[in-house]
Amino acid sequence: MHARTLLLAVAATLSTAPFAAMAGTESMARFCQTQYSRDCQAAVTPPQIIERFKQGNERFASGHGTHRNYSQQVKETAKGQFPLASIVSCIDSRAPAELVLDQGIGDVFNARVAGNVINEDILGSLEFASKVAGAKLIVVMGHTSCGAVKGACDNVQMGNLTGLLAKIQPAVAAVPSKTGADRSSKNHEFVEMVAEANVRQNVQLVRDRSPILKEMEDKGEIKIVGAMYDVASGKVSWYE
Ligand SMILES: [Zn+2]
Numbered sequence: 241m242h243a244r245t246l247l248l249a250v251a252a253t254l255s256t257a258p259f260a261a262m263a264g265t266e267s268m269a270r271f272c273q274t275q276y277s278r279d280c281q282a283a284v285t286p287p288q289i290i291e292r293f294k295q296g297n298e299r300f301a302s303g304h305g306t307h308r309n310y311s312q313q314v315k316e317t318a319k320g321q322f323p324l325a326s327i328v329s330c331i332d333s334r335a336p337a338e339l340v341l342d343q344g345i346g347d348v349f350n351a352r353v354a355g356n357v358i359n360e361d362i363l364g365s366l367e368f369a370s371k372v373a374g375a376k377l378i379v380v381m382g383h384t385s386c387g388a389v390k391g392a393c394d395n396v397q398m399g400n401l402t403g404l405l406a407k408i409q410p411a412v413a414a415v416p417s418k419t420g421a422d423r424s425s426k427n428h429e430f431v432e433m434v435a436e437a438n439v440r441q442n443v444q445l446v447r448d449r450s451p452i453l454k455e456m457e458d459k460g461e462i463k464i465v466g467a468m469y470d471v472a473s474g475k476v477s478w479y480e
Contacts, residue, residue: 286463296342355388
């Protein structure tokens, strides 16, 4: 589908936004309970969205996640989507982005790929999400004990995984260590340092390889940040 067609498709949803199903607006942060209209998306800034995610993760990690009526959210978002952010995260079964940030249906675009690597298809998805569909924040979210990062540290070669892990090798190379130190997956501290380097490099990769998103960030229309999810504590740390 061409960008213009996509734009038209998005625009078409504007006139049919379910105003009758209006979920109300939280007065403090000006967030709608459901991202059901362009107005909800337009009312908030990238820093406010980061704050919303931080608060959401605090709720999740403390066992006080929001009880959502998903059936109601399905109805409210059926005619269009106006997500706040895109999250590139790992396929790891312990790191589901919406859950750990306590977000609902229609809140975020979610690209999951082993090792939260960036390639042309991910960049294309992010460009659609921000330039066409209006998402204002991009988060590259890694996680602790990542099997893909461990595989890159150990230089695993297997089928199509070889090419994927090659995308993490620049992060492995970027982490210094003392002469003779263990640089394999057995060194947990090293693995977590590579995971962080991988996130930071991929945030920069988005800027370097997508002139569209770089320009949007330079203009202040979007923000691109990194984050790390701890599979043991349930907490997300942010690299802003
Ligand atoms: Zn992983």
